[in-house]
Amino acid sequence: MNNFRFHARTDIRFGKDQITNLPKVLKKYGKNVLLVYGGGSIKKIGLYSQIIDLLKDFTIVEVAGVEPNPKITSVREGAKLCKEKNIDVVLAVGGGSCIDAAKVMAAGAFYDGDPWDLVVDSSNIEKVLPIVSVLTLAATGSEMNKNAVISNMETREKLGTGSQKFIPRVSFLDPTYLYTLPKMQTAAGTADIMSHVYEQYFQKNDGAYLSDGICESILKTCIKYCPVALENAEDYEARSNLMWASTLALNGLVCAGKGGAWTCHPIEHELSAFYDITHGVGLAIVTPSWMRYILSETTLHRFCNYARNVWNMQGEDSMELANKGIDATENFFKECGIPMKLREVGIEESAIHDMAVATTAHNDMQSCYVSLSTEDVENIIKDCF
Amino acid sequence: MNNFRFHARTDIRFGKDQITNLPKVLKKYGKNVLLVYGGGSIKKIGLYSQIIDLLKDFTIVEVAGVEPNPKITSVREGAKLCKEKNIDVVLAVGGGSCIDAAKVMAAGAFYDGDPWDLVVDSSNIEKVLPIVSVLTLAATGSEMNKNAVISNMETREKLGTGSQKFIPRVSFLDPTYLYTLPKMQTAAGTADIMSHVYEQYFQKNDGAYLSDGICESILKTCIKYCPVALENAEDYEARSNLMWASTLALNGLVCAGKGGAWTCHPIEHELSAFYDITHGVGLAIVTPSWMRYILSETTLHRFCNYARNVWNMQGEDSMELANKGIDATENFFKECGIPMKLREVGIEESAIHDMAVATTAHNDMQSCYVSLSTEDVENIIKDCF
Numbered sequence: 132m133n134n135f136r137f138h139a140r141t142d143i144r145f146g147k148d149q150i151t152n153l154p155k156v157l158k159k160y161g162k163n164v165l166l167v168y169g170g171g172s173i174k175k176i177g178l179y180s181q182i183i184d185l186l187k188d189f190t191i192v193e194v195a196g197v198e199p200n201p202k203i204t205s206v207r208e209g210a211k212l213c214k215e216k217n218i219d220v221v222l223a224v225g226g227g228s229c230i231d232a233a234k235v236m237a238a239g240a241f242y243d244g245d246p247w248d249l250v251v252d253s254s255n256i257e258k259v260l261p262i263v264s265v266l267t268l269a270a271t272g273s274e275m276n277k278n279a280v281i282s283n284m285e286t287r288e289k290l291g292t293g294s295q296k297f298i299p300r301v302s303f304l305d306p307t308y309l310y311t312l313p314k315m316q317t318a319a320g321t322a323d324i325m326s327h328v329y330e331q332y333f334q335k336n337d338g339a340y341l342s343d344g345i346c347e348s349i350l351k352t353c354i355k356y357c358p359v360a361l362e363n364a365e366d367y368e369a370r371s372n373l374m375w376a377s378t379l380a381l382n383g384l385v386c387a388g389k390g391g392a393w394t395c396h397p398i399e400h401e402l403s404a405f406y407d408i409t410h411g412v413g414l415a416i417v418t419p420s421w422m423r424y425i426l427s428e429t430t431l432h433r434f435c436n437y438a439r440n441v442w443n444m445q446g447e448d449s450m451e452l453a454n455k456g457i458d459a460t461e462n463f464f465k466e467c468g469i470p471m472k473l474r475e476v477g478i479e480e481s482a483i484h485d486m487a488v489a490t491t492a493h494n495d496m497q498s499c500y501v502s503l504s505t506e507d508v509e510n511i512i513k514d515c516f
Numbered sequence: 517m518n519n520f521r522f523h524a525r526t527d528i529r530f531g532k533d534q535i536t537n538l539p540k541v542l543k544k545y546g547k548n549v550l551l552v553y554g555g556g557s558i559k560k561i562g563l564y565s566q567i568i569d570l571l572k573d574f575t576i577v578e579v580a581g582v583e584p585n586p587k588i589t590s591v592r593e594g595a596k597l598c599k600e601k602n603i604d605v606v607l608a609v610g611g612g613s614c615i616d617a618a619k620v621m622a623a624g625a626f627y628d629g630d631p632w633d634l635v636v637d638s639s640n641i642e643k644v645l646p647i648v649s650v651l652t653l654a655a656t657g658s659e660m661n662k663n664a665v666i667s668n669m670e671t672r673e674k675l676g677t678g679s680q681k682f683i684p685r686v687s688f689l690d691p692t693y694l695y696t697l698p699k700m701q702t703a704a705g706t707a708d709i710m711s712h713v714y715e716q717y718f719q720k721n722d723g724a725y726l727s728d729g730i731c732e733s734i735l736k737t738c739i740k741y742c743p744v745a746l747e748n749a750e751d752y753e754a755r756s757n758l759m760w761a762s763t764l765a766l767n768g769l770v771c772a773g774k775g776g777a778w779t780c781h782p783i784e785h786e787l788s789a790f791y792d793i794t795h796g797v798g799l800a801i802v803t804p805s806w807m808r809y810i811l812s813e814t815t816l817h818r819f820c821n822y823a824r825n826v827w828n829m830q831g832e833d834s835m836e837l838a839n840k841g842i843d844a845t846e847n848f849f850k851e852c853g854i855p856m857k858l859r860e861v862g863i864e865e866s867a868i869h870d871m872a873v874a875t876t877a878h879n880d881m882q883s884c885y886v887s888l889s890t891e892d893v894e895n896i897i898k899d900c901f
Contacts, residue, residue: 132691132756134531139524145772146519306517338753341737341760348729355725368723371517375726375772384769387530387760 132339132388139382141275142301145375149303150178150265153185156301160261161219163190165212167233169197169225173267176311182224182265192216194236197225200282200289200403200410201232203247210239210246213260223264223299226320227271230264231279234297237262250281250292259296265303268312269374270320270411272327272381274302282404289404290493304378306370314361318467319411321357321373325350326414327380330393333425333433333500339388346385347440352376354441357467394501395421397494398508401486408476415469416476419461420514425501426453473515483512517724517773524767526660527686530760534688535563535650538570541686545646546604548575550597552618554582554610558652561696567609567650577601579621582610585788585795586617588632588668595624595631598645608649608684611705612656615649616664619682622647635666635677644681652693654759655705655796657712657766659687667789674789675878689763691755699746703852704796706742706758710735711799712765715778718810718818718885724773731770732825737761739826742852779886780806782879783893786871793861800854801861804846805899810886811838858900868897 144152157164164186173179183191194209212218213236221240223233239246241258248255266274273279277297282289309317332346352372359369379385398421399413426434431449438444438456446452465471474480487509490496496503503511529537542549549571558564568576579594597603598621606625608618624631626643633640651659658664662682667674694702717731737757744754764770783806784798811819816834823829823841831837850856859865872894875881881888888896 132531132753132760134534135528137528137530138526140527141523142525143520143522145522146517149519338756340740340753341733341757341764344733344736345730348726348733351729352726368517368725371723371773372726375517379726388756 133337133390135387137383137387138295139275139298139384141299141382143275143304143378144301145304146371147305147307149305150181150185153182153265153303154188156263157186157189157220157222160300163192163217163219165194165209165216165218165221165236166191167194167197167209167221167223167225167229167236169199169229172311173224176308178224178265178267178308192218197229197232199228200407201228203250203281203283206232206235206239206246206281209233209236210242213237213240218260220261220263223262224267226266226268227273230262230266230273230299231271231281233262233264234259234273234279235281235292238294238296247283250279250283250290253292253294256292256294256296259294262297262299263301264299266374267308268316268320269309269370269377270323272324272377274299274304275378275382278381280400282407284407287404288493289400291400304374306367306374309360309370309374310365312364314468315409317360318357318464318469319409319415320377321353321411321467322415322464322469323411324373324377324380325353326395326411326418328385329418330396331386331389332437333430334389334391335500336433337389342385342387342389343436345379349376349380349385350441354463361467391500392495392498394496394499394503397496398490398511401489401493402473402478404489405482405486406476406478408478412469412476415464416471416473416515417511418464419457420511422457422460424507424511424514426457430501473512480516483509487512518722518775520772522768522772523680524660524683524769526684526767528660528689528763529686530689531756532690532692534690535566535570538567538650538688539573541648542571542574542605542607545685548577548602548604550579550594550601550603550606550621551576552579552582552594552606552608552610552614552621554584554614557696558609561693563609563650563652563693577603582614582617584613585667585674585792586613588635588666591617591620591624591631591666594618594621595627598622598625603645605646605648608647609652611651611653612658615647615651615658615684616656616666618647618649619644619658619664620666620677623679623681632668635664635668635675638677638679641677641679641681644679647682647684649684649687651687651689651759653697653701653705654694654755654762655708657709657762659684659689660763660767663766665785667792669792672789673878674785676785689759691752691759694745694755694759695750697749699853700794702745703742703849703854704794704800705762706738706796706852707800707803707849707854708796709758709762709765710738711780711796711803713770714803715781716771716774717822718815719774719776720885721818722774727770727772727774728821730764734761734765734770735826739848746852776885777880777883779881779884779888782881783875783896786874786878787858787863789874790867790871791861791863793863797854797861800849801856801858801900802896803849804842805896807842807845809892809896809899811842815886858897865901868894872897
């Protein structure tokens with residue numbers, strides 16, 4: 132087990148109607164609130180008007196229209212408003228994109244240059260306004276972590292940044308907010324959660340047995356409940372388990388004692404940077420191809436554990452067992468309705484080489500579970516067509 | 517899934533040599549440190565002298581000799597020193613008893629009356645000095661939670677108290693500190709961890725599938741690694757998994773979305789209050805008797821899950837399967853060397869009735885997984901002879 136630091140200090144308020152505590156929570160930080168949200172979905176479900184009602188004693192400044200794969204242009208707008216309107220606290224209401232954007236806005240409030248500098252080099256992040264989130268999508272885990280991923284369509288870059296100061300102070304997780312999600316967002320969000328776990332589970336053996344067990348529990352939760360939520364959008368048990376799974380998958384818990392760089396996220400970030408596809412869909416497509424590519428005598432043991440402990444599979448022949456687990460992964464995503472070929476999401480084969488070059492240029496692909504060269508990445512992406 | 521709040525805000529520094537960060541951590545709170553520890557074990561392993569060396573720029577005031585099942589007399593001494601010596605931060609170096617005592621001392625620093633009032637009624641806890649812990653025993657989870665259990669031998673009471681302000685700011689978890697533990701402490705500590713999980717796992721069905729999965733992972737970790745640590749005291753993988761299991765078993769994680777009062781801890785607290793036995797040993801003895809007593813058609817499903825998911829057992833007959841799981845639990849404790857009869861630890865049958873009366877007098881035994889009357893508790897204790 133590797134040394135680690137675990138400090139997931141967000142105060143989580145989980146369950147129905149927790150939002151009524153919002154005024155009390157925000158009051159602690161001040162009176163001027165920057166309200167950050169995405170499209171109209173929070174208006175459609177009545178959450179927007181409920182929040183406006185609850186915050187009638189506060190001064191609210193809005194940044195609406197934050198995109199999926201949030202763009203630096205939105206972040207610049209929010210950072211500018213933080214400065215101009217003397218904002219005390221940033222309230223993100225939405226999914227991971229919205230929370231990610233809010234994080235960089237909150238840092239931009241105290242930064243004199245272009246907020247893109249804070250994405251390119253996290254050491255530029257100094258002071259950060261307090262961040263509170265209200266989650267409406269189970270996917271990224273941004274509600275309890277220090278990460279933010281921002282896209283710059285001018286430079287075709289989608290880059291991650293982070294700071295301990297980005298960790299939301301309080302996050303409200305009400306599973307009923309997920310009831311109106313389109314099926315594809317439920318499925319893609321689940322793929323994102325699972326991919327976070329895969330990135331941390333498939334690492335060199337480090338004796339972190341307990342962390343591996345928690346990984347398996349989260350994966351089993353996704354496999355059990357995503358189909359239930361797709362079948363019955365208002366199944367509270369399914370929505371609540373998926374929502375909590377999203378938070379635990381990326382708050383530092385499942386990598387406690389484990390190490391190593393990630394693989395599928397870096398590859399997917401280039402797909403999104405080039406073609407602006409849905410993050411979770413890109414991950415679902417890349418994952419089985421990556422698993423097949425790195426399956427070998429060296430990685431066999433872990434893939435067998437995966438098949439046994441997550442999929443309840445048994446078998447004499449280890450290689451066969453491992454492959455059955457990978458096939459089950461692919462079939463699961465397919466049955467959740469996710470398009471499983473890059474061609475289906477509009478990506479062109481002509482871009483494969485450039486996306487592979489960008490992957491190894493922007494990321495350390497040597498410290499992954501199995502190190503990958505540009506050629507390896509190219510082969511994995513090719514296999515996704 | 518029930519509504520819940522999760523706010524385990526302790527900054528965990530896990531692994532070898534993390535202690536070198538201690539001066540930097542303490543400096544944030546001030547210069548005057550109350551160092552709280554138990555017997556001589558921290559001197560024997562060199563930890564005491566290492567800490568004294570590291571803190572040469574601080575003013576250290578010591579409270580030594582904190583007992584297992586920490587006594588209010590020690591707490592009174594510590595609280596008095598906090599006031600007299602103008603203490604800035606309380607540093608507990610030891611197991612859960614030591615950390616529990618430190619918590620109430622830190623609250624006693626600001627309380628005018630007898631610190632026992634803070635145990636009897638937690639609403640008396642107002643301001644609390646910051647608490648930092650260095651853990652030397654994997655058992656209670658006190659290193660990342662708000663609980664403290666203190667004994668008063670004059671009144672024959674062992675009572676729990678708690679406050680959000682008791683949560684340690686930083687806890688150092690170095691698994692090598694466990695290398696010199698006597699076998700009985702390793703085994704009893706593991707029984708304590710497992711009992712914490714049992715108390716939260718065996719509750720009415722609430723759809724908290726993910727939390728149940730994490731419970732099972734922690735139990736499997738204990739079952740896998742306690743025998744390894746007993747066989748080879750310096751097995752780092754075993755010690756580190758057990759240490760992390762102890763923290764996660766009682767920091768709010770495994771009860772997320774679950775509810776209900778505890779059963780075995782209230783009963784054991786009375787055994788300890790009357791006879792001052794080792795807490796983990798008392799729990800190990802009471803647990804299988806309790807499980808057998810409450811096994812019924814109503815609870816069968818959960819006991820079958822337990823046998824299947826924790827012990828990897830299978831079977832056609834559900835009642836047989838459930839009983840096999842309970843037998844395995846009892847055998848496991850036995851094989852770890854724990855005396856499994858109350859007689860063996862010096863408890864007299866003449867006290868059964870009084871201990872049962874005290875259990876239901878001090879605790880809400882109606883909101884347990886299966887509610888228990890005084891007579892039920894008496895029957896369970898009788899079965900432990």
